[in-house]
Amino acid sequence: MERRIGRKLIIIAIDGPAASGKSTTARILAGRLGYTYIDTGAMYRSVTLGVIKAGLLDELHRDSSKVSGVIQDMTIEFRGDRVFLDGEDVSEAIRENSVSREVSFISSLKPVRDRLRELQQQMGSSKGVVMDGRDIGTVVFPEAELKIFLVADPRERARRRHAELSLKGGGDGVPTVEELEEEIRKRDRDDEERTHAPLKRHPDAVMVDTSTMTIEEQVGYVYDLVVKIVGE
């Protein structure tokens, strides 16, 4: 395990829109601090995948009140950086487009948010966690010692997504930067405009614009804020 700085364990909440650099920053930061990284987007994606696999998506679009029964027995856990849904490793499957397209819908449903919030609060209860998402600083851990709100220009976020997809060997199937920017803007709107736990900055959250920052700069910036709180 990496060295642990300071004596005090804290909760670090990192929120922000899609592709703003949250998960990369959170993962590296957690490694550097010897903290646990919890990717709450992966939890919403896992529930979405579970709904799709159970063949219940259309039914929920017609009548979303049935979602409580659907999620009741789902289990989601992290083992290292892998995520398991009902015991099955779904780390790759949850990144597929079919899941990305529906996750905003599923994550807008109150029973889903209530259930996952409870799980996330349990996961963070012993502190020493970096948790990223949309509502961590506002709803899940408003008392987190450090709250960060990461933002970046939509065009820049689309470029990053494009580079990431191209690197994964998407070939001709990779959407253009323009198409990705459109998708990102739509997801921002959906996440910001939903009724339950919309994406917004907690007044205490430190706003970090990563548009012109490298990953190392983003991590270093947040790391320095942690050191200020917990000491060297």
Ligand code: DC
């Ligand atoms: O971070 P991501 O793109 O993997 O998140 C997928 C979706 O999950 C995102 O569109 C909004 C939702 N989400 C959420 O509503 N609340 C969170 N704390 C994390 C993600």
